[in-house]
Amino acid sequence: MSSLDQYLRLLRYITPYRFRLGMAIVCSGLVAAFSAAYAWLVRPVLDGIFISKDQTLLLVLPLALIAVAVLKSAFNYGQTYLITYVGNHVIADIRQELFRHLMKLPVSYHDANTSGRLVSRVTNDVMMMSNAVSGVLKDLFQHGLTFLAMLGVIFYQNWRLALVSMIIMPISAYTLTRVGKRMRRLATSGQERMGDMSSTIQETLAGIRMVKAYGREDAEAAKFQVNNRAFLKTMLKSNQVFSMGSSYMEVIGVVGVAAIVWYGGMLVIHGDMTPGAFFSFLAAMFMAYNPIRRLSGANNTVQQALAAAERVYEVLDLKTERDHDHGTATFGGVTRMIEFQGVSLSYNGQERTALAGIDVSIRAGEIVALVGSSGSGKTTLVSLLPRFYEPTAGQILIDGVLLSSYTLLSLRSRIGMVSQETVLFDDTIANNISFGREGASAEEIEQAARLAYAHDFILRLPDGYQTVIGERGVKLSGGERQRLAIARAILRDPPLLILDEATSALDTESERIVQLALGNLMKNRTTVVIAHRLSTIQNADRIIVLDRGRIAEVGTHDELLRRNGVYRRLHALQFQSATSV
Numbered sequence: 001m002s003s004l005d006q007y008l009r010l011l012r013y014i015t016p017y018r019f020r021l022g023m024a025i026v027c028s029g030l031v032a033a034f035s036a037a038y039a040w041l042v043r044p045v046l047d048g049i050f051i052s053k054d055q056t057l058l059l060v061l062p063l064a065l066i067a068v069a070v071l072k073s074a075f076n077y078g079q080t081y082l083i084t085y086v087g088n089h090v091i092a093d094i095r096q097e098l099f100r101h102l103m104k105l106p107v108s109y110h111d112a113n114t115s116g117r118l119v120s121r122v123t124n125d126v127m128m129m130s131n132a133v134s135g136v137l138k139d140l141f142q143h144g145l146t147f148l149a150m151l152g153v154i155f156y157q158n159w160r161l162a163l164v165s166m167i168i169m170p171i172s173a174y175t176l177t178r179v180g181k182r183m184r185r186l187a188t189s190g191q192e193r194m195g196d197m198s199s200t201i202q203e204t205l206a207g208i209r210m211v212k213a214y215g216r217e218d219a220e221a222a223k224f225q226v227n228n229r230a231f232l233k234t235m236l237k238s239n240q241v242f243s244m245g246s247s248y249m250e251v252i253g254v255v256g257v258a259a260i261v262w263y264g265g266m267l268v269i270h271g272d273m274t275p276g277a278f279f280s281f282l283a284a285m286f287m288a289y290n291p292i293r294r295l296s297g298a299n300n301t302v303q304q305a306l307a308a309a310e311r312v313y314e315v316l317d318l319k320t321e322r323d324h325d326h327g328t329a330t331f332g333g334v335t336r337m338i339e340f341q342g343v344s345l346s347y348n349g350q351e352r353t354a355l356a357g358i359d360v361s362i363r364a365g366e367i368v369a370l371v372g373s374s375g376s377g378k379t380t381l382v383s384l385l386p387r388f389y390e391p392t393a394g395q396i397l398i399d400g401v402l403l404s405s406y407t408l409l410s411l412r413s414r415i416g417m418v419s420q421e422t423v424l425f426d427d428t429i430a431n432n433i434s435f436g437r438e439g440a441s442a443e444e445i446e447q448a449a450r451l452a453y454a455h456d457f458i459l460r461l462p463d464g465y466q467t468v469i470g471e472r473g474v475k476l477s478g479g480e481r482q483r484l485a486i487a488r489a490i491l492r493d494p495p496l497l498i499l500d501e502a503t504s505a506l507d508t509e510s511e512r513i514v515q516l517a518l519g520n521l522m523k524n525r526t527t528v529v530i531a532h533r534l535s536t537i538q539n540a541d542r543i544i545v546l547d548r549g550r551i552a553e554v555g556t557h558d559e560l561l562r563r564n565g566v567y568r569r570l571h572a573l574q575f576q577s578a579t580s581v
C-alpha cells in the first residue's frame, strides 16, 4: 500500500468529523490572516507614526494591534481545540475498531501472536498514528496557511524584493534539512554506543568477583576504553556537525538578509518602496521562518506514523472468524449425536499432526470421557466443537448437519466450557457469574452459585456477590475460582458441555467439592469431560483413550481395564503413584 493510499484510508476515519474539521480549517485561515495582519501593520506604524507623525494613526494603530491580538488568540484557541478534538476522536475510533477486530480474529491468530505485541499494537502504534492525524492537520493547516499568508504580505509589499529572497530561502531550507538528517544519524549511533558502554559496565560489575579472582581489572578497563572512545568520538562528531551546521546557517541567513537589505535599501532610496513596506517585508520573512521549519519537520513524524499505521492496518485487514462464518443453521443443542468422521488436524507450523483420523460418535445426553497422556490431543479434539480450529481433514456433524453449517454465534452460545485455567475478570462476583448471560437476575445468579457450591463462600466475602475480584480485589483459592466458573456455566445452561481438566489444578479436598458442583452442572447435558485423574471419570458412560492424536480404545471403565491396553497402563501408573505418595 502506498503512503498516499494509507493516508487516504486514514482520512476516511475523519469523515464523521468533517464539520468540526471544516471549522478548524476556517479558524486556521483566520489565525494565518491575523498573523499576516501583524506583519502588514508594521508598514503603517513606521510610515504613518514614525515618519509622517500622524496623530490619528498614533491612536488607531495600537488599538488595531490589540484587536488583532485578541481575535488571533480567540481563533487560535478554536483551531487548537477543534483539531485536538478531531485528532483524538479519530484515534479513539481506530483503537476501538482494532480492539473489536482483535477479539474476532481466530484462535490460531492469537496462538501465533503474543498478547504483549498486540497490546503494543493497540496502544503504542495507534498513539503514533495520532501524531499523523493531529500533527498533519495542525502542520498542514496552521503552519501551511500561516506560511502562505506571510508569503502574501511579502509579495504584496514588494514583488521584486520577494523574488530575490525566494532564491535565498530554499538554499537555507536545504542546508537545514541536510544538517538535521546528519544530526539524527549521529544521535542514533550515539545511542547505540551508549548502549554498548552500559552493557559492558553492567556485565563487568555483575561479574566483579570473577574479574577480581582472575585478576582481570586492567584488561576489563582496557576493553571499556574501546567503548568509551567510540562514544566520545560520536559525541564530538555530533557536536562538530551541530556547531558547523548552525554557523553555516547563520552565515547563509545573514547573506540573505544582507542581500535583502542591499536591494531593499536601494528600492527605498530610489523611492520605489517606503521604509514601512521594507520593515513589514522583513517582519513577514521572519514570521514565515517558523512555519517552514515546522513543515519540513512534519514529514518525519508522518513517515513514522505511517509505519505505525501500516502495522495497524495489517491487523485490521486480517480476516476475522465472522468472515469465514458461512453457516446459516441455528444450533439449538444435540438431539441425536455428534459424529467425528476421519478428523485430522495439524497446527500451523507444526510438523506432527495433533489429531489423525478421529472417528467417533457421541450420543445426545451421554457423558464421554477423554483420557490420554499429556499432549495426546485431548484439548485439541474438544477445541474443534466451538470451532476454535477447523479440521485439516475430515468433518464433524451434529445431528447429521456439518458443524460449519451452523452459525458461529449459535454454536458457541450452546456450548459451555470449564477448563483448567479459570478466567475471571476484574469485576464483581455477580458479573463474573453472569458473564455468559448478561441481564440474569440476582436470584438466577444466586441459584447458579448454590448449585455450584459457591454460595456459602461468596457470602463470606466482604461484599458478598458485589465483591470485586482481581488485582485490586480479593484473592480466591483455586477451588473457589473453579466453582465460580461452574456457576457461570450453570447459568448459561448449555446443552453441550466441555470440561477440560477442570479439577486438575486442585488439591484433593477442593476437588471433592468441585466434583459435587460438576455433578450438578452435568445433569441433563451432553458432556465431554477430560480428566487427568482417572478416578474422577469412572462413572462416565464411555471413555475414549487418545494416544498421540489417534483413538487407541473406546469403552467403559470396566471394559477397558479388562482389555489390557493403553487405559490399563495409564490406570496402573496412576494407581502406583497414588499409593507411593
Ligand code: ADP
Pocket: 111, 347, 348, 350, 354, 372, 373, 374, 375, 376, 377, 378, 379, 380, 381
Ligand atoms: P492434551 O490436551 O491432550 O494435553 P493438546 O491437545 O493440548 O494435548 O496438544 C496436542 C498436541 O498439539 C501437542 O503436541 C501440542 O504441543 C500441540 N498443540 C496444542 N496446542 C497447540 C497450538 N495452539 N499450536 C500449536 N501446537 C499446539
Ligand code: MG
Pocket: 378, 379, 380
Ligand atoms: Mg489439554
